[in-house]
Structures are given as structure tokens and as C-alpha cells.
Amino acid sequence: MPTEGAATRPDDPSLADAAASLFGAYLHVPFCRRVCPYCDFAVVAGREDQAERYVAAVTAEIERAEPFPSAPAAVFVGGGTPTRLSPVALARLLRVLERRRGLAPEVEVSLEANPEDWSPAVAASLVAGGFNRVSLGAQSFDSGVLAVLGRRHHPREAEKAVFSAHDAGFASVNVDLICGTPGESPASWRASVERALAAGIDHLSVYALTVEAGTPLSRAVAVGAPAPDPDRQAERWEEAAYLAAAAGLIRYETSNFARPGHACRYNLITWAQGEYEGFGTGAHRHRGGTRSWNVRRLDRYLEAVEAGGKVVSGAETLGPWEQEAERLVLGLRRAAGVRAGAGGGRLEQSEAGRRLSAAGVLERVGDRLRVARPLLGDEVSRAVLALEPADC
Amino acid sequence: MPARSLSPELSLPPTALIRNFCIVAHIDHGKSTLADRLLERGAAVSRRDMREQMLDSMDLERERGITIKAQAVRLHHRAPGGAEYTLNLIDTPGHVDFTYEVSRSLAASEGAVLLVDAVQGVEAQTLANAFLAVEGGLEVVPVVNKIDLPAADADRVAVEIAAVLGVSPGEVLRVSSKSGAGVDELLAAIVERIPPPRGEDSDPLRALVFDSYYDTYRGVVCYLRVRDGRISTGDRLRFLATGESPAADEVGVLTPRAVPVATLGPGEVGYLITGVKEIDRIRVGDTVTRADRPATVSLPGYREPKPMVFSGLYPSDGDQFERLREALEKLRLNDASLSYEPETSRALGFGFRCGFLGLLHMEIVRERLEREYDLDLVATAPSVAYRVVLPDGREQEVRSPQDLPEVRREILEPYVRALVITPSTYTGTVMELLREHRGELSSMQYLTPERVELVYRVPLAEIVFGFFDRLKSSTRGYASLDYEHDGYRAADLARVDILLNAVPVDAFSAIVHREAAYSYGRRLVDRLRGLIPRQLFDVPIQAAVGSRVIARETVKARRKDVLAKCYGGDVTRKRKLLEKQKEGKKRMKMVGQVEVPQEAFIAVLRVDAD
Ligand SMILES: Nc1nc2c(ncn2[C@@H]2O[C@H](COP(=O)(O)OP(=O)(O)OP(=O)(O)O)[C@@H](O)[C@H]2O)c(=O)[nH]1
Ligand code: SF4
Numbered sequence A: 001m002p003t004e005g006a007a008t009r010p011d012d013p014s015l016a017d018a019a020a021s022l023f024g025a026y027l028h029v030p031f032c033r034r035v036c037p038y039c040d041f042a043v044v045a046g047r048e049d050q051a052e053r054y055v056a057a058v059t060a061e062i063e064r065a066e067p068f069p070s071a072p073a074a075v076f077v078g079g080g081t082p083t084r085l086s087p088v089a090l091a092r093l094l095r096v097l098e099r100r101r102g103l104a105p106e107v108e109v110s111l112e113a114n115p116e117d118w119s120p121a122v123a124a125s126l127v128a129g130g131f132n133r134v135s136l137g138a139q140s141f142d143s144g145v146l147a148v149l150g151r152r153h154h155p156r157e158a159e160k161a162v163f164s165a166h167d168a169g170f171a172s173v174n175v176d177l178i179c180g181t182p183g184e185s186p187a188s189w190r191a192s193v194e195r196a197l198a199a200g201i202d203h204l205s206v207y208a209l210t211v212e213a214g215t216p217l218s219r220a221v222a223v224g225a226p227a228p229d230p231d232r233q234a235e236r237w238e239e240a241a242y243l244a245a246a247a248g249l250i251r252y253e254t255s256n257f258a259r260p261g262h263a264c265r266y267n268l269i270t271w272a273q274g275e276y277e278g279f280g281t282g283a284h285r286h287r288g289g290t291r292s293w294n295v296r297r298l299d300r301y302l303e304a305v306e307a308g309g310k311v312v313s314g315a316e317t318l319g320p321w322e323q324e325a326e327r328l329v330l331g332l333r334r335a336a337g338v339r340a341g342a343g344g345g346r347l348e349q350s351e352a353g354r355r356l357s358a359a360g361v362l363e364r365v366g367d368r369l370r371v372a373r374p375l376l377g378d379e380v381s382r383a384v385l386a387l388e389p390a391d392c
Numbered sequence B: 001m002p003a004r005s006l007s008p009e010l011s012l013p014p015t016a017l018i019r020n021f022c023i024v025a026h027i028d029h030g031k032s033t034l035a036d037r038l039l040e041r042g043a044a045v046s047r048r049d050m051r052e053q054m055l056d057s058m059d060l061e062r063e064r065g066i067t068i069k070a071q072a073v074r075l076h077h078r079a080p081g082g083a084e085y086t087l088n089l090i091d092t093p094g095h096v097d098f099t100y101e102v103s104r105s106l107a108a109s110e111g112a113v114l115l116v117d118a119v120q121g122v123e124a125q126t127l128a129n130a131f132l133a134v135e136g137g138l139e140v141v142p143v144v145n146k147i148d149l150p151a152a153d154a155d156r157v158a159v160e161i162a163a164v165l166g167v168s169p170g171e172v173l174r175v176s177s178k179s180g181a182g183v184d185e186l187l188a189a190i191v192e193r194i195p196p197p198r199g200e201d202s203d204p205l206r207a208l209v210f211d212s213y214y215d216t217y218r219g220v221v222c223y224l225r226v227r228d229g230r231i232s233t234g235d236r237l238r239f240l241a242t243g244e245s246p247a248a249d250e251v252g253v254l255t256p257r258a259v260p261v262a263t264l265g266p267g268e269v270g271y272l273i274t275g276v277k278e279i280d281r282i283r284v285g286d287t288v289t290r291a292d293r294p295a296t297v298s299l300p301g302y303r304e305p306k307p308m309v310f311s312g313l314y315p316s317d318g319d320q321f322e323r324l325r326e327a328l329e330k331l332r333l334n335d336a337s338l339s340y341e342p343e344t345s346r347a348l349g350f351g352f353r354c355g356f357l358g359l360l361h362m363e364i365v366r367e368r369l370e371r372e373y374d375l376d377l378v379a380t381a382p383s384v385a386y387r388v389v390l391p392d393g394r395e396q397e398v399r400s401p402q403d404l405p406e407v408r409r410e411i412l413e414p415y416v417r418a419l420v421i422t423p424s425t426y427t428g429t430v431m432e433l434l435r436e437h438r439g440e441l442s443s444m445q446y447l448t449p450e451r452v453e454l455v456y457r458v459p460l461a462e463i464v465f466g467f468f469d470r471l472k473s474s475t476r477g478y479a480s481l482d483y484e485h486d487g488y489r490a491a492d493l494a495r496v497d498i499l500l501n502a503v504p505v506d507a508f509s510a511i512v513h514r515e516a517a518y519s520y521g522r523r524l525v526d527r528l529r530g531l532i533p534r535q536l537f538d539v540p541i542q543a544a545v546g547s548r549v550i551a552r553e554t555v556k557a558r559r560k561d562v563l564a565k566c567y568g569g570d571v572t573r574k575r576k577l578l579e580k581q582k583e584g585k586k587r588m589k590m591v592g593q594v595e596v597p598q599e600a601f602i603a604v605l606r607v608d609a610d
């Protein structure tokens, strides 16, 4: 984990590009106390009785995995709610991973946590177990908004979680906030962001509430419940970006802001098209040019692992052009942008690329391309994907 | 061309044992279903291969449940006395837009089976088609269909038909095309009442090309009706109108499968393949004769159908212009009522101004082009053809609003003679509706006490855009409509232009009655505001008559277009989502700096429907 002394700006292009040659590892923990109405991740509620079986299954999956190309430089335990497993169980999984090929010096070890399940004791045990970064799902500091989101914690708990994480020795503390929830006002949003920043976070993620098909939220919207308004979400994001900058957090990706030295390395690997392994239900991996993903259902996953069978449910291998397009799409999410390369040149020449440049959305800086108006980033991505395939 | 073995059972019938007829009716009265029953009885189709509305072979026909193309098929019929008849049947479309298909089919037949739905009774195309058949000198066999329906009133309907044709109700047959009841009696009547074809085997060959299509492997395939003489494989031919003289590579009959035969004699219906691949060398309506012993007098061909509406068709990808041209050429071979000429639009680039027989025809042509020729097209707002009198007194036809001359003495608007048949209880409603559409009553006649025939003079534009839907909905579907061109009249018209981002988009311009200009412009602008997605900048939409803006709206710039993070490294899902959105983009057309969805161009014509 880089220290404050050697602090690199999170939007530093060399930091962004260097992540391409690092190896990451992702561990999925599907358990949640209850399923939030907007959530469409691979999650289960009320199945903690399977926790032990699950840890055993993930252990087996890690042990059977293809050899790693190098020691992981970043480990990310996500969910679900990883803290539905005990700190001991989480530490055990980390050890299993470490046995494969060790961990890189200064490895970043992140986990996601809900303020509900957090306590100074949990925090201390996790640090003792090897975790050094935590991402707290605060979502909002407005209790009305939390209620709409189906979150049961009190705003005060989230704030305390930040403090206790730092006290326990976490080197980096992130807070996730969701903007555009119906019922949120400009003032309540501003207050949420200010409160998170005032708690001394090192990293902030701002996500716009998205209505995902098949969720209770989407069914509610279908019968007339208010849907998030993208214009309001744009305003919220701009407000958050302004406040974060004033607090010394630099935007380095569409939704992510960090103090120097606190960029999330695991995510940098993803955006740099780097390789990573994934373990657990619905986990994704990127190895040797192939992306593949595990079965999402807990029972099927457990049975498959226990029977010694395959847990991969799908895979795709991109051709050279698709890979180049993907490199751009992922890289352009970063404030550092991406080396233009063959595909970037073609993008700039294309009709859509020229329009985006004229509108100030796409920008060239030396040999790099960047998205200067990050809220319109998908427009650029579609323009990339619409380019005719070419040799590269 | 490889020689194929010839089916022995398809040997030549003597003329006296041939009957050529078509089935005509108002739309949905059951023509294609009756054809199914006849096919089951007499065609070379096994029960296993039968399917409903067998002759509706195009995907579009099956999806929409309507016949678009007339379709010929040869059947066998053994009469109770033992005589073996050959029946050539043509199933025709019922929709008013395809009347031209009917008239060509009639020209290949000696008789017409006129079907009338036992519930609906006589409707507008029943009359129109009956008149066409009688005018063509055909023997009409009137039939009440769908007698199995609980609400069927065969007696009443028989009286209606008899009145129209001037025959006795006793001559009207009754069938159920669904159950097959009465179909044998119908077959007997066909053999008995319809005369065999006349024509001399020994005369020089004269055969009428009544349809054609383009086959990728075999080139142009013609459908023929032989009048006199005989056409055989290997004959050197001559097409009288075009002067082409190819050899007959293959002649055959449709069972409905194409089956080669050695020769087709007088009265027979079949197909001809010459190996000609250049489409413009063959013309529907032409007469085929033999080069070595040519006939000199052509058979009466077809009147070129007069298009009712015009619309611009543009490839959404400019590179596809040549492909569109080829596709139009090939499609025209199979749809002689389609006409087109190149045009350019500032907004859409190079394309064609196409003439259609109506909006359904336009829709079908566009869909066939897209499906059968794998094109992606943008259609502009349809328009009728106006005549403009210039200051020097000369007249000029204007098929596209963008061609309307600035300086003019007056604009003449096309009118139609519209025939509406309605249950008498709706007479008031229908008259009111026609008045709203600037119609003038020419005549009114009771076909029976319950059924009224109204004849109006109405501007074509009123009829073509929206009137039919309103007629149907205000009479609960009971009124029916048929129309034909009926001259021009001066009218007070104005062109409404649409400006996107301050740039006029010619493809959206429309010529409308001046009184309606404001409300038309208003609706169009509102509708476009809903259809044009938000862009990277504000897009003003304006409607204008001349330099006067009559309506305006703004599509606000898009502010947020980005999705949340890639959860736990799920890059694939995000890419797939973007790919899908990108596909949606493909259906967009760049007009200046503005992305306009292709539906917007079509939606303009639904402006009256809401
Ligand atoms: N009950 C009943 N339904 C029938 C009969 N004949 C046809 N139909 C139904 O009427 C509908 C229209 O039949 P089609 O044979 O497609 O009618 P068409 O005259 O060929 O229609 P177009 O080609 O579009 O003009 C279908 O749903 C048929 O199943 C009949 O004798 N009895
Ligand atoms: S806590 Fe997170 S993972 Fe669990 S249901 Fe809620 S949103 Fe989904």
C-alpha cells in the first residue's frame, strides 16, 4: 500500500497504465442481511447457515485455480456483504489465497462492509487478519433516503464506522454514496457528501441509483413509483465532485475520488484491462485474454465445487480488435485517460469521434485520449464499439 | 440449364378441360382459406405439407395474415362424370392498395369466384372487384363464405350479392372455407359456369406476362398465360414490347411448387425461365411470341397503375445507395405497381422518390426491401402528387414538398372518387366524417334497406392519411372504403417546414391545407420533441410556413449518460449493454449535427392518428 509520503496523484497516467501488468484477486461473499430493493448482484439473504460450507467451497476453488502469473498486488473481497462472514473466516480465506503464490509487497487488501455489521472489534480483527482497505456502504447520511434504499443503519453508524476503521489501522477508508434516490433533496445530498468528507475518508465513490431489470425497484417504477431523474443525478454528481475536490480528493475515475496515494489498485487493474482471478458465486475473472464467470446461484455453486465439477458458467475470448476497443472503453473511464493507440486514432477520425471532440467530450492530451465530460462517457464508449473492426 | 425429368401426370390437357379463374373478395373474406380447400382437393400437395393460407408464402403475408401478392397454382379436378379438368387458380389480395394485382390476375382468367363474408356482407372491395371482373368480360361465380359462423346470415348476403350482380339469389353458392362445406358444389359450378379458354393451338404463340420475380440463380422468372399457340422448352422467343429474343430455357407449371413441363398450350398458365438476368429486359404486361413465327398484334397489356402516394426512401447508410437501386429494380419485377426515381435530400443524401398505391403498399415495400435485400432504410413523410400552375401558365407535377416552387399561380390538389359502404345506421356518422375531410357527396344509394353506398369526391390527401382508421373506428369496423383517382382542383395549400437546430429538414416538410397548417405544425413539433433523443447540445425544433415560425420546442441537452462501475470486474456485462445501446444508435440518422431516430420520419405520418 503506497504511503502518504510517496503519495501519487490518483489520476497519474503512469499509475493508471502500470496497473495493466499487476495481478488481482477477487473473492465474492454473497450473504446479506436482506436484499436491498435496487440490488441485482449475486446475493442471498438468510442463508448464513451455509457460511461454513461456502468458505470451504471457495477454499477448494482457490486451491484448484490455474497457477497465478504473479503474486496478487490487490485483493478485493466484495459482495454481498463480506462482513456477514466472521473476521476469522475472512482472514482464513486470505491465507488460502496467499498459499498459492504469496502476496505482493505492499499488497492492497480491500473488503466491502456495511455499517450495520461494523464495530471497533471487527475492524481490529480484520486489520490483524491482513486487511488494509475498507469500503463502507454508507449510501447516504439522510435517514429518509436510507429508508427508501431499504438500508437499516443510522447515518451516525456510518460515520462511526469511518472513525473506527481508521482507529483500527485501516490505511484507506472509502465510503460509497448513491445519488438520485427519490426523496433526496439538493440539501440532503450536499449534507451527505459533506458529512462523509468531514469524517476523514480517503476515498469516495459516487454512484447514481440505477433501476436494474428484475429488481423490486424496477417493478415499483413500472407501476408508477418515481424513477431516478438523470438530470438531477448529474447535478448531484457535479456537487459531489466540487465538494470532494475542495476536501483534497481527486477524481480519478467516473465515480471515484481519492486522496493522493489512495486510488483503489484493484479497480485500477480492471480499468487497465489487467488480469485477475475471481472466486465465489458470480465471480468474474480475466486470464490469458479470456473473460469468464462463475455460476451465480449459491446452491449450484456449492454443489458444483463439492462434486469437483466446473463452476464457470460462461466465457468469452475477444479478438484483437475487440480487445483494443475494450482497452479504450475501460481506460476512458479514468481521469488519466488512455494511450490513444491504433483504436484511439480511429476513434478520433470517425464521424462520431469528431462530433464528440467538437462538443468537448473527448479530448486529446499528448499521446492520450480522455473524456473531459465524464458524465457523457457512455456516448464515447458506444462510439468506440461502433467503429468498424480493423486489424491492430 | 440442366434438363429435368418431366412429370408424366402434368401432360397437356385439351383446352376444353381447362378452367382459369381467380378468387376475388374484400379483404379477409376468406380467399386464401378457400384456396387451401381447393388445393387439398386437387393439388400436388400432400396433406403433410399443407398449412393454413398455403399460398401466402411470403413471411410478411404470414405475419400479417393478409395476401399481398397474387399467387397462381394449378389443380386437378375429376368431375363426377369422370372428366379430368385442369384448374388454374389465382389467389388475389383484398386490400385496396393491391387492386392492381387483382386486375392483372383477372386478365389471365376467364372467370372469377367472388367471395363474400356471410357476416360482413358486401363491402367496398367486393363491389370494386366485381366491377373489374364484369368489365373484363369474366364469368363471375358469386359465393357466400363463412356460413359456419354463428352470426352468418347467408340468405341476406346472397340477396345483397345478387342485387349487385343482377342475378337471382339462387345462383349464389354457399361455402365454408373453414370446414369445406359446399366446396365440392363450388368446384362443379366452376367447371360448369366458367368457359374454357378460347385460343388456337395452331395460331402463332401469344402469351401474356402477368407477373414475374427475380431468382438469384435463375434470373428473371415470368408467369405466363398462353392465349394462342404453344410455348415449348428450347423455343426462341420474342417479347413484343421490349424486342428481347431469348430462348425458353424452361417452362413449367406451379403446383404450387414449380414443376417443369415440355410445353404449355392455349389457355394454360405457367412460368417461363429464359436465363435473362438483366431486369429491365422483361416487362410485366408484355406479350411473348415465337421468334420464328411471330404474332404481330400484342395482347392488351395493363394500364400502368397510377401511384397514389409518394415518399422518399433513403439508405440509412449512404454507401448503400447502389444496393437500394438494385433492390428496387428487382422488387419492381415482382411488384409492377412500384415506381421510383432518384432524388436528393439535403438531410438524407441520395435516395429515391417512390410512388405507391397507398400507405399499406408503402409499408410493405419498405419492409420487403429491408428484409429481402438486407437494407436499412429511412422513409420520409408521404405526400400526394400536386399540380402547380406556374406564373407562365405551365403546369408542373410536384411529388415532393421540397419541389414546391416558391412562385406559382396556384396549386391543384388531386381528388378521388371514394366509395363507402356502410350499414345504414352509420350513414350520419360517415357523412359527418367525410364532411370534416372536405368531401362532397356525389351519390347515395341503398343496396338493401340495411346497407348504403355513398360516393364522395374527396381530396386524396384526406383519404390517404388517417381517414380510413377514423372511418373504421367510428363505425365499429363495419364501413368499408374503396377509391380511385378523380382529377384535380385548386386548393389553398401551404408547405409546413420543420427546422432542427435552425436547419430545415426537407424530409419532414409537408403540404397541408392552409387552415390546418398551424395545428399540423404544432403536433409535428410536439411529436418530434418526444422522438428526438437528447443530444450533446440543446436542439430547437421549429415549424415554419415560409419564414414565419408557427411552433417551437426544445430538446434539452443530455447531461448524464454513464453507467455505474463494473461490479467486481464484470466487464462483459457492461460491454454487452453498450453494444445493445449501440445497435439502437444504428437506427439513427444524422441530420446535420442532430441524431434523428428513423422512426421519426415515419411517425410524421401518424400525426393525424392521435
Ligand atoms: N369461420 C370461418 N372463418 C373463415 C372462413 N374462411 C376464412 N376464414 C377466416 O377468415 C380470416 C381471413 O381469411 P383469409 O383466407 O386470410 O382471407 P383473405 O380473403 O385471403 O384475406 P386477404 O388476402 O388479406 O384479402 C382467417 O382468420 C380465416 O381463418 C370460413 O369459412 N369460416
Ligand atoms: S447490501 Fe449491497 S449487496 Fe447486499 S443486497 Fe444491499 S446492495 Fe445488494
Ligand SMILES: [Mg+2]
Residues within 6 Å of the ligand: B031, B032, B033, B056, B066, B067, B091, B092, B093, B094
Ligand atoms: Mg388472402
